[in-house]
Amino acid sequence: MQSRDAARRAEAKHHGTPEPLFAEFRRQGYSIMKRIYVNEKWCLGCHLCEYECAFANSGLTDMVKALKGRPIHPKVSVEDEGNIHFAVNCRHCTDAICVKSCISGALSKGEDGVVRIDENKCVGCLTCVLVCPYGAVMPAPNGHAAQKCALCTDNLCGEPNCVRYCPNNAIVFEDRG
Amino acid sequence: MKYVIIGNSAAGIAAVEGIRSRDAEGEIVLISDEPYHTYGRPLISYYLLGATDRRRMQYRPEDFYRKNGVRTLFRVRAEKIDAAEKQVMLSNGEKIGYGKLLVAAGSRPFVPPTEGLDSVENKFTFMTFGDALALEKAVSKRRRVLIVGAGLIGLKCFEGIAARAKSVSVVDMADRVLPSVLDEYGAGIVRRALEEKGAKFFLSDCVERFSCNVAYLKSGAEIGFDVLVIAVGVRPNTELVAQAGGAVRRGIAIDARCRTSLQDVFAAGDCAESRDAVTGEHKVLALLPNAYFQGHCAGVNMAGGEESFDSAIAMNAVGFFGTHVLTAGTYEGESYVEKEGEKYKKLFFKDGCLNGFILVNEPERAGIYTSLVRERTPLSQVDFELLKRAPALMAFSQAARAEKLARRV
Numbered sequence: 001m002q003s004r005d006a007a008r009r010a011e012a013k014h015h016g017t018p019e020p021l022f023a024e025f026r027r028q029g030y031s032i033m034k035r036i037y038v039n040e041k042w043c044l045g046c047h048l049c050e051y052e053c054a055f056a057n058s059g060l061t062d063m064v065k066a067l068k069g070r071p072i073h074p075k076v077s078v079e080d081e082g083n084i085h086f087a088v089n090c091r092h093c094t095d096a097i098c099v100k101s102c103i104s105g106a107l108s109k110g111e112d113g114v115v116r117i118d119e120n121k122c123v124g125c126l127t128c129v130l131v132c133p134y135g136a137v138m139p140a141p142n143g144h145a146a147q148k149c150a151l152c153t154d155n156l157c158g159e160p161n162c163v164r165y166c167p168n169n170a171i172v173f174e175d176r177g
Numbered sequence: 178m179k180y181v182i183i184g185n186s187a188a189g190i191a192a193v194e195g196i197r198s199r200d201a202e203g204e205i206v207l208i209s210d211e212p213y214h215t216y217g218r219p220l221i222s223y224y225l226l227g228a229t230d231r232r233r234m235q236y237r238p239e240d241f242y243r244k245n246g247v248r249t250l251f252r253v254r255a256e257k258i259d260a261a262e263k264q265v266m267l268s269n270g271e272k273i274g275y276g277k278l279l280v281a282a283g284s285r286p287f288v289p290p291t292e293g294l295d296s297v298e299n300k301f302t303f304m305t306f307g308d309a310l311a312l313e314k315a316v317s318k319r320r321r322v323l324i325v326g327a328g329l330i331g332l333k334c335f336e337g338i339a340a341r342a343k344s345v346s347v348v349d350m351a352d353r354v355l356p357s358v359l360d361e362y363g364a365g366i367v368r369r370a371l372e373e374k375g376a377k378f379f380l381s382d383c384v385e386r387f388s389c390n391v392a393y394l395k396s397g398a399e400i401g402f403d404v405l406v407i408a409v410g411v412r413p414n415t416e417l418v419a420q421a422g423g424a425v426r427r428g429i430a431i432d433a434r435c436r437t438s439l440q441d442v443f444a445a446g447d448c449a450e451s452r453d454a455v456t457g458e459h460k461v462l463a464l465l466p467n468a469y470f471q472g473h474c475a476g477v478n479m480a481g482g483e484e485s486f487d488s489a490i491a492m493n494a495v496g497f498f499g500t501h502v503l504t505a506g507t508y509e510g511e512s513y514v515e516k517e518g519e520k521y522k523k524l525f526f527k528d529g530c531l532n533g534f535i536l537v538n539e540p541e542r543a544g545i546y547t548s549l550v551r552e553r554t555p556l557s558q559v560d561f562e563l564l565k566r567a568p569a570l571m572a573f574s575q576a577a578r579a580e581k582l583a584r585r586v
Binding site for chain 2: 033035037038039040079081084086088091093094097100101103104105120121123125126127128129130132133134135137138139143176
């Protein structure tokens with residue numbers, strides 16, 4: 001039987017990611033800044049995004065092996081209170097306070113506007129956790145660094161896995177200018 | 178426009194980035210009395226600990242100066258500013274003219290005059306990478322270390338050398354560790370974590386005199402040592418601006434656009450004051466993030482922009498062997514406390530705003546609290562009861578959440 005990951009890759013091929021088109025737009029000087037946005041009213045609080053995030057960043061291709069019986073440390077987290085649910089992950093702020101505050105230069109904002117952390121440079125002081133107004137940077141499970149969402153540009157998915165498998169479009173990946 | 182920057186740490190580098198966000202062409206000259214590529218100063222303890230190395234502790238990539246068109250003058254001290262002629266006199270005899278000047282000269286360790294200090298052979302301060310390299314050479318498994326000062330610098334120094342030294346004693350006048358950052362309970366947690374790693378504390382005490390390798394304390398105790406580290410505090414380097422006739426209080430006085438009272442001279446970082454957004458007081462907030470915010474603001478304004486920085490607050494994120502301390506703001510007003518073993522949360526609120534907090538071993542999403550302190554958000558606009566339990570965006574109104582999560586920020 002085809003593994004789920006293989007199915008995903010096949011599907012990605014089929015749908016054809018719009019990346020080449022975006023690359024062309026960028027070449028022509030347009031700025032494409034796709035970000036994750038929340039549609040709070042559609043969120044069921046299923047927490048699937050958290051599992052998909054953990055899977056995407058596990059480096060493994062078998063979801064059961066990656067997640068079953070293990071504590072997960074996703075970079076997206078769902079808040080729940082009564083009937084209200086919504087997912088929170090890095091906003092990739094235009095004027096990112098975590099980047100400005102980082103004591104080691106481990107956090108940077110790329111030309112693509114994505115805020116990334118170099119875990120090799122990070123010393124785990126957690127200044128970024130102290131300053132992020134969204135609570136979207138968190139201590140990494142190894143205890144020696146911080147971690148944050150890089151829109152799946154730092155793993156094999158290429159596009160946010162949490163968005164891709166959200167059953168209800170409660171999080172979307174688009175350019176809202 | 179020709180820009181001259183004195184200082185190669187966070188504020189100076191931030192100024193380069195601020196200038197280049199508006200002016201890709203202007204000449205930038207950066208002066209530093211150190212010989213190194215920019216490095217994160219607070220990383221020197223992590224260097225000794227082995228958690229980083231010379232290359233990884235660089236604050237910006239290797240090609241930073243080249244890419245930003247910065248001419249660096251290393252191993253050179255700025256000796257004097259001639260504000261009338263708009264030039265800086267350097268220790269190598271050169272004079273360098275400026276259109277806009279940034280003084281980001283940082284601070285220096287304060288060494289209190291103590292009887293017999295001259296008789297101590299191996300004495301160090303702990304501020305620069307040079308200090309860390311010197312200490313690295315001096316400390317060994319056969320040598321006893323005495324650290325004077327149980328503040329952030331002294332304790333981070335302890336963390337760095339604990340495994341390298343034969344023994345480490347720490348003396349402080351205060352009755353607890355990190356006296357300016359933590360209260361009694363929080364300090365107790367940190368103290369226990371450090372004692373577990375071998376720290377021997379002498380608190381509510383001070384060194385009355387040294388005699389070669391012995392410190393005689395006020396309490397009568399005597400501490401033998403081979404290496405002495407003085408870490409009682411720092412003093413801002415204000416002299417350049419003061420001698421040029423600029424306004425200086427405890428630090429260099431600047432406005433919200435980081436301008437000193439001297440025409441075309443800006444200041445940022447540990448040498449300059451900030452207006453504390455919580456108390457409204459002007460004081461030196463010697464913190465790396467603050468240095469960056471000010472430096473960037475100065476750089477933008479030097480390049481003709483209009484930027485203000487008016488949200489400075491005290492804050493600290495620091496860890497000791499996995500014990501994490503996150504604090505912000507001031508500790509005034511009513512408080513809300515949760516304590517359980519080695520976990521501690523204390524929130525301070527006054528006049529309808531969150532004024533500050535202490536979190537020990539509870540770092541998760543602390544920035545939500547920090548933003549309430551920094552932005553002076555009226556607590557009437559949020560669900561404070563929910564926030565007391567844990568920092569969460571749920572505590573904000575639906576409209577405020579949509580602003581945060583459903584649009585570009």
